Amino acid sequence: VGRALPCGGLATPFAAGAAPQTSDQQGCINDVNNYGVRVAKSQNRADVDRVKNAGRGLAFRLGVPPQPQTAQACLTNDVRGRVAKDTVKLQDRETRSCLAEPGQLPGFGYSGSATAAAAARAAGLGIVAGLFGPDLDASIVLESADHDGARCQSDVLRYAGDLFYATWKEALTAKKNVLKGSARLAGSGPVASATDLEAELIAVVRWKENYNNADGFEFNATFHDQGAKTVVGVQIPPNGGIQDGLTMIDFLAHHPSTASFISRKLVIRFVAEIPPQRLVDEAAGVFLGSGGDIRAVLETILLSPEFLTSPQYRHAKVRRPLVFYAGLARAYGADPAQLNSNTLRNRVADMGEDLYDAGPPTGYPDVSAFWLSPGTAVKRFNDAEATSRGSYGFTFTYPVSGGTSAQVIDGLASYLFLAPISSETPARESDSSTCFRSRSRRSGCSRRRPSCSPAPSS
Amino acid sequence: MTFTRRQFLRSTAVGMTAFLLPSWLRSARAAGTDPVLVTIFQRGAADGLNTVVPTGDPFYYSSRPGIQVPPGTELPLDGFFGLNPAFVDPQGLYQAGDLCFLHAAGSPDPSRSHFDAQDFMDHAAPGNKTIVDGWLNRYLTIAGGGEPISGVSLSNATAKSLAGAAPSLAFESITGFALTGNWATERRAALDVRYGLLGGTLLGNNVLDAFEALDLVATVNTTSSVIYPNGSELGAALKDSAALIKSNIGVRVIAISIGGWDHHTNLVAQLAPLGAELSGSLKAFHDDLGADLGRTLTLVMTEFGRRIDENGGDGTDHGHGGVMMAMGGGIAGGRVIVKDGVWPGLAPADRFIGEDLQVTTDFRDVFAEALNRHMGLAVSSMGPVFPGFSASTSRFPGLYT
Numbered sequence: 001v002g003r004a005l006p007c008g009g010l011a012t013p014f015a016a017g018a019a020p021q022t023s024d025q026q027g028c029i030n031d032v033n034n035y036g037v038r039v040a041k042s043q044n045r046a047d048v049d050r051v052k053n054a055g056r057g058l059a060f061r062l063g064v065p066p067q068p069q070t071a072q073a074c075l076t077n078d079v080r081g082r083v084a085k086d087t088v089k090l091q092d093r094e095t096r097s098c099l100a101e102p103g104q105l106p107g108f109g110y111s112g113s114a115t116a117a118a119a120a121r122a123a124g125l126g127i128v129a130g131l132f133g134p135d136l137d138a139s140i141v142l143e144s145a146d147h148d149g150a151r152c153q154s155d156v157l158r159y160a161g162d163l164f165y166a167t168w169k170e171a172l173t174a175k176k177n178v179l180k181g182s183a184r185l186a187g188s189g190p191v192a193s194a195t196d197l198e199a200e201l202i203a204v205v206r207w208k209e210n211y212n213n214a215d216g217f218e219f220n221a222t223f224h225d226q227g228a229k230t231v232v233g234v235q236i237p238p239n240g241g242i243q244d245g246l247t248m249i250d251f252l253a254h255h256p257s258t259a260s261f262i263s264r265k266l267v268i269r270f271v272a273e274i275p276p277q278r279l280v281d282e283a284a285g286v287f288l289g290s291g292g293d294i295r296a297v298l299e300t301i302l303l304s305p306e307f308l309t310s311p312q313y314r315h316a317k318v319r320r321p322l323v324f325y326a327g328l329a330r331a332y333g334a335d336p337a338q339l340n341s342n343t344l345r346n347r348v349a350d351m352g353e354d355l356y357d358a359g360p361p362t363g364y365p366d367v368s369a370f371w372l373s374p375g376t377a378v379k380r381f382n383d384a385e386a387t388s389r390g391s392y393g394f395t396f397t398y399p400v401s402g403g404t405s406a407q408v409i410d411g412l413a414s415y416l417f418l419a420p421i422s423s424e425t426p427a428r429e430s431d432s433s434t435c436f437r438s439r440s441r442r443s444g445c446s447r448r449r450p451s452c453s454p455a456p457s458s
Numbered sequence: 459m460t461f462t463r464r465q466f467l468r469s470t471a472v473g474m475t476a477f478l479l480p481s482w483l484r485s486a487r488a489a490g491t492d493p494v495l496v497t498i499f500q501r502g503a504a505d506g507l508n509t510v511v512p513t514g515d516p517f518y519y520s521s522r523p524g525i526q527v528p529p530g531t532e533l534p535l536d537g538f539f540g541l542n543p544a545f546v547d548p549q550g551l552y553q554a555g556d557l558c559f560l561h562a563a564g565s566p567d568p569s570r571s572h573f574d575a576q577d578f579m580d581h582a583a584p585g586n587k588t589i590v591d592g593w594l595n596r597y598l599t600i601a602g603g604g605e606p607i608s609g610v611s612l613s614n615a616t617a618k619s620l621a622g623a624a625p626s627l628a629f630e631s632i633t634g635f636a637l638t639g640n641w642a643t644e645r646r647a648a649l650d651v652r653y654g655l656l657g658g659t660l661l662g663n664n665v666l667d668a669f670e671a672l673d674l675v676a677t678v679n680t681t682s683s684v685i686y687p688n689g690s691e692l693g694a695a696l697k698d699s700a701a702l703i704k705s706n707i708g709v710r711v712i713a714i715s716i717g718g719w720d721h722h723t724n725l726v727a728q729l730a731p732l733g734a735e736l737s738g739s740l741k742a743f744h745d746d747l748g749a750d751l752g753r754t755l756t757l758v759m760t761e762f763g764r765r766i767d768e769n770g771g772d773g774t775d776h777g778h779g780g781v782m783m784a785m786g787g788g789i790a791g792g793r794v795i796v797k798d799g800v801w802p803g804l805a806p807a808d809r810f811i812g813e814d815l816q817v818t819t820d821f822r823d824v825f826a827e828a829l830n831r832h833m834g835l836a837v838s839s840m841g842p843v844f845p846g847f848s849a850s851t852s853r854f855p856g857l858y859t
Contacts, residue, residue: 170804
């Protein structure tokens with residue numbers, strides 16, 4: 001009951017004062033706000049790094065010469081470029097959501113992403129100044145002198161940043177709702193200033209601070225359009241309330257295009273980047289016939305001849321960067337407790353697919369041309385080798401040590417295949433390798449070893 | 459005719475293209491005389507009007523009261539146009555006749571989406587979303603030797619303009635493109651056998667392309683006496699480009715990108731450092747190439763220009779016509795090329811949909827002239843490179859005399 005009150009109360013002043021914002025305009029405002037907060041978050045994360053590095057006496061991490069290597073200067077050095085990166089993302093988002101089409105720009109004094117980014121950076125820096133005073137270097141507690149004190153310093157900064165971030169997220173959610181409410185209000189009165197909007201939002205945020213939505217879903221009847229409407233051809237009668245959403249979900253879930261779309265994504269995921277249409281169609285049929293039972297759809301795909309036996313689709317998939325490095329960690333039996341996940345993440349980022357960093361709303365593309373090239377193939381080999389020497393935070397125990405070469409092979413096979421290999425296999429392996437080396441280049445000895453020559457009859 | 463081991467293995471499964479394009483189809487130029495095309499894509503839609511300023515058009519000054527290049531501060535080019543002083547080095551190249559600008563150039567497609575417009579330009583197929591391979595790749599398919607070294611993207615992923623059926627290389631830097639670590643030689647031998655078995659597959663082909671090129675790229679001398687702009691990714695990529703070209707290992711096209719040109723706000727302050735980076739890098743590349751400048755043509759492009767009128771944030775929003783650049787020893791430089799010598803004008807009545815600079819030079823005409831006059835590809839063979847577009851010498855903008 002209490003929850004609905006301030007929101008309803010908020011809607012009233014805007015009914016009189018705010019020009020309704022179209023959904024495009026709302027998209028612009030919401031996106032710039034959300035991405036702006038990310039800039040603030042990056043600034044804070046970078047600040048935490050700085051305080052940590054300064055506390056450890058790692059001056060060289062505070063700046064890249066000729067940047068000054070003091071903690072205070074470092075606040076704006078942005079050594080790792082995260083803040084700059086998020087600023088660029090904010091710009092990209094603004095471009096798409098605010099400037100790509102006429103009509104996206106909000107109807108009141110829109111200040112642009114640069115202003116938002118500057119404010120976000122200033123907010124992040126403000127936390128540092130608030131906690132440590134005007135000269136950060138003078139306030140740094142050295143880890144060598146006071147370990148717990150240094151840790152406390154960086155933790156406090158981090159949690160202050162988290163609090164700031166959470167507060168803003170809450171504010172933006174409220175702002176979003178207000179905008180949504182104002183959008184369908186007819187008539188245009190005087191334009192509400194951005195300051196008014198912020199003031200109202202802060203009131204809501206303060207009120208909502210302790211609210212915790214346990215099931216993650218909220219239907220707000222106050223802002224729901226209760227009129228009759230037609231959405232992608234579906235007629236929705238008036239006064240449906242929450243049922244309107246359920247009707248649309250049902251419609252979309254049972255639409256043949258949804259079945260084809262999801263089936264196609266799954267076939268691309270499991271079979272080939274250019275998905276065999278026959279299998280997509282079969283899987284889509286199962287999807288529709290089973291009422292969207294994903295288990296049945298996957299069963300169809302995973303038991304299909306395309307997946308199981310077709311030579312055309314063998315080796316048709318290549319691991320994406322994240323899966324590759326996760327695979328490395330597992331293959332080496334890396335100790336999760338020891339694993340420095342940020343180091344691992346940096347490797348994934350270096351391959352071009354940093355976590356949660358995809359630009360387009362559809363995420364990173366699902367075809368390998370975007371992550372696989374001769375250059376990244378070589379990088380993979382280098383990283384696999386470096387990892388085996390303990391680089392990138394991997395600590396593991398080599399599964400086999402000592403013994404004859406046969407024992408080493410047996411040991412490795414047991415490790416990799418969870419069982420020793422049969423006594424015939426090593427002989428066959430070496431024989432076929434010989435065949436490959438001697439014949440392949442000239443006569444086209446099959447690229448698949450088993451058909452190369454009959455196995456010795458031993 | 460000889461096939462390399464990689465070509466043989468690469469084609470053992472589904473990829474038959476290597477067989478369809480035997481190496482003897484390659485032009486018979488001797489090493490060191492092959493023409494090279496370098497493309498630099500300014501991602502984000504660079505503001506052409508504040509780069510090459512139409513000082514002779516009064517509507518430039520009235521449309522941009524807050525962000526104009528102040529009259530008299532520009533570097534004079536041809537009397538009508540002046541260069542933003544942040545781009546100081548190209549003026550020297552311009553005066554030397556090694557650089558020219560193309561104004562009111564770009565894509566005929568009206569899209570203002572970076573994503574679509576970049577794809578359209580990388581694919582040389584404005585408005586056509588069914589074309590998914592790059593124009594440089596289609597060029598290599600026609601004219602390359604099927605060797606991966608023919609095309610190089612100086613980035614982690616293959617450039618969209620180079621993506622497609624013809625093999626090419628993509629790596630961030632020459633020095634990073636090497637098998638490193640312990641037992642490098644032994645590992646490579648083992649991997650070579652292992653991936654030799656995977657010829658014709660996605661992974662196998664990339665590894666085979668890499669391995670074939672590793673030794674070749676390892677021979678490249680990356681030292682240079684020319685100083686490139688400090689900390690510039692573009693400068694580093696052009697430095698590597700110069701090294702690749704000078705080493706004569708068969709590179710025909712190189713694709714590079716430089717991001718950050720989307721200046722909706724504070725355009726003056728943001729354009730200056732990027733302009734200095736681009737111009738300084740081009741100047742260093744020019745000097746570094748030395749004797750190889752004549753066989754190297756560098757094209758600079760962007761997905762679209764920006765609006766004529768400044769916005770409320772001291773920036774400019776997405777527009778239409780923009781500026782392209784060409785640098786090379788063989789071009790008829792020292793000019794700002796406008797289609798038929800007619801500046802379309804910035805007056806409200808002259809604008810594209812009332813807002814933007816018109817595009818009077820289609821970027822495909824620039825590409826076509828580059829392929830024909832520099833790379834030696836016959837216009838009659840360009841059909842596959844420019845789908846739905848008929849290249850014609852009569853529309854060449856005139857990079858060459």
